[in-house]
Amino acid sequence: MSDKILSDAYIYDGGRTAFGRHAGALSPIRPDDLLGHTIKAVVERNPFAADAYEDVIMGNTNGAGEDCRNVARFSLLRAGMPTSVAGLTVNRLCGSGLAATLDAARAVKSGEGELFLAGGVESMSRAPIVMSKAQSAFDRGQTIADSTLGARFTNPAYASAYGNDTMPQTADNIAADIGISREQSDIFAAASQSKYEAARVDGFFDEEIISVEVPQGRKKPSIMVSADEHPRPTSNMDALSGLRPLFEGGVVTAGNASGINDGAAALIVGSKAIGEKFGASPRARIVAGAVAGVEPRVMGLGPVFAIRKALDRAGLTLADMDIIEINEAFATQVLGCLSMLDVDLNDSRVNPNGGAIAIGHPLGASGARIAITTTRQLERMNGRYAVISLCIGIGQGVAAVIERV
Numbered sequence: 001m002s003d004k005i006l007s008d009a010y011i012y013d014g015g016r017t018a019f020g021r022h023a024g025a026l027s028p029i030r031p032d033d034l035l036g037h038t039i040k041a042v043v044e045r046n047p048f049a050a051d052a053y054e055d056v057i058m059g060n061t062n063g064a065g066e067d068c069r070n071v072a073r074f075s076l077l078r079a080g081m082p083t084s085v086a087g088l089t090v091n092r093l094c095g096s097g098l099a100a101t102l103d104a105a106r107a108v109k110s111g112e113g114e115l116f117l118a119g120g121v122e123s124m125s126r127a128p129i130v131m132s133k134a135q136s137a138f139d140r141g142q143t144i145a146d147s148t149l150g151a152r153f154t155n156p157a158y159a160s161a162y163g164n165d166t167m168p169q170t171a172d173n174i175a176a177d178i179g180i181s182r183e184q185s186d187i188f189a190a191a192s193q194s195k196y197e198a199a200r201v202d203g204f205f206d207e208e209i210i211s212v213e214v215p216q217g218r219k220k221p222s223i224m225v226s227a228d229e230h231p232r233p234t235s236n237m238d239a240l241s242g243l244r245p246l247f248e249g250g251v252v253t254a255g256n257a258s259g260i261n262d263g264a265a266a267l268i269v270g271s272k273a274i275g276e277k278f279g280a281s282p283r284a285r286i287v288a289g290a291v292a293g294v295e296p297r298v299m300g301l302g303p304v305f306a307i308r309k310a311l312d313r314a315g316l317t318l319a320d321m322d323i324i325e326i327n328e329a330f331a332t333q334v335l336g337c338l339s340m341l342d343v344d345l346n347d348s349r350v351n352p353n354g355g356a357i358a359i360g361h362p363l364g365a366s367g368a369r370i371a372i373t374t375t376r377q378l379e380r381m382n383g384r385y386a387v388i389s390l391c392i393g394i395g396q397g398v399a400a401v402i403e404r405v
Helices: 032-045 071-078 092-108 156-162 167-178 182-201 237-241 274-280 296-314 331-340 366-381
Strands: 008-019 053-061 085-089 115-123 129-131 144-146 213-214 222-225 259-270 285-294 323-326 385-393 396-404
Touching: 008 032, 008 274, 032 071, 032 222, 053 071, 053 092, 071 085, 071 115, 085 092, 085 213, 092 115, 092 259, 092 285, 092 366, 092 396, 115 366, 129 237, 144 274, 167 296, 167 331, 182 237, 182 331, 222 396, 259 366, 285 296, 296 331, 296 385, 323 331, 323 366, 331 385, 366 385, 366 396
Parallel strands: 053 085, 053 115, 323 385
Antiparallel strands: 008 259, 008 285, 115 259, 129 144, 213 222, 285 396, 385 396
């Protein structure tokens, strides 16, 4: 048995593209090109040699189109990294980007590599329409499905046992179970937009966004995309209260839910020794991580149990946290988590720069985006600890505790 002491894992740097709207400015860019561009930018602005990276671990939820097979490997090669650098694609649905980051951290801690790239990508605009195969000759019963969001070709036995709720329906289930009102959800959504806009005006997001050049065809010049497209600063209570719920009697609307978006994010995770070797200073330590499962019908409550596990492993409590980040898949889902965690719904530590309701939620990239943004917010406020988390379809949660260094 080895007597090797486990290493700590650190975040050295990270960046992301702007998050585009569905069919928006980033929709002409393939996901492997979008992620490749992001990887290239992050690698080039840091002192680590390209061949020092052990692996590139990236999250992606679709995998049905241009992101098929292993988008991490394709993207790192598109970024011009050496063929000796490996690539792994992780799919933990909406938690994929943070799951990839925790995979990299575990590898560093266990001594199976000193330097990694982690993150994720999603081009929901370019998600293909998919069709099932015929079951027999002359079969006319093939199913056609949009792979942009949610389940497709669900196993009937699973649906019989656990139901087949859509993502918005799971959020309405939480609202009904816990007693989250439409007004509370809209207040939270309006606050997300307002907090994001305040941070944007202050220039907070400028450092983390990597500009993307997007061709506009043969007769028009390319454009540079460097600003998030999804935020709607005019989404105040008057505007939000006028929106119809997605389902009769429900509270979820297009205004208090996250978007369908395109984007990529990448961060550098490594040991302290690799930083010393290349003259780089770490920015945050990945203290602990956790995943947890919940009933699929209330998948949005997954962060509650993952956060509790991660904090316990870190030997810390919510009272020690300077920031509490819960991905805003839906306002009702975050409010349900806060209620179960006994955190005040107006606690200023919660998503201090807004969240996915404003920024958007390109599924595979969001977890890494949250890790990057939260690291920078800890630096901005001179804080120490943060817990970051995401809910996950089919009933899971993922969380991590990070410490500014």
